[in-house]
Amino acid sequence: QQPVQSPQAVILREGEDAVINCSSSKALYSVHWYRQKHGEAPVFLMILLKGGEQKGHDKISASFNEKKQQSSLYLTASQLSYSGTYFCGTGGAGSYQLTFGKGTKLSVIP
């Protein structure tokens, strides 16, 4: 079952902050965050693993609440280059596939 992302879309001015949420009805082993610009491949941002390990981007942070089966991506001091669609992909124990949410479209305007 696919994770649910919220909001579906958000518009920010440069310098503003945003939070994108991802929740799942299934127990999560890992949460992977990607950003996709129009017509391009998804680009890896962050991975959060059960047990607290994180790997990823310097300027982007995220949290993973294992009990609530939720993850949030925090974008601070947004830049124009942050525009794109953000997907969370969830992984289960013993599974290599990622199940992606429908995405959150982020638009940063000057």
Add this chain to the structure above:
Amino acid sequence: EPEVTQTPSHQVTQMGQEVILRCVPISNHLYFYWYRQILGQKVEFLVSFYNNEISEKSEIFDDQFSVERPDGSNFTLKIRSTKLEDSAMYFCASSPQGGRYEQFFGPGTRLTVL
């Protein structure tokens, strides 16, 4: 920086024809994946491949689909008899290990079935 490459970037085919999409994963990666994205929709998992065999596949990956690693560098997705609904962007991805490691996506092949 090493990256996943895919060819062709765009493939147009007639319904019922066979297509082969090609990918060169990052050289020291062990796990390979195919995903697809229908225009404007989410990315969907098709199949994962490790140690020369399929490790997982989704419901989408039916008998019309097959994957192969014909040599030490290429990873291919074959669709035997294409349908209109196979039109999508197909992404190849690779990761150094499975599960707890990031997957790096290639630029994609846009498949258009007429």
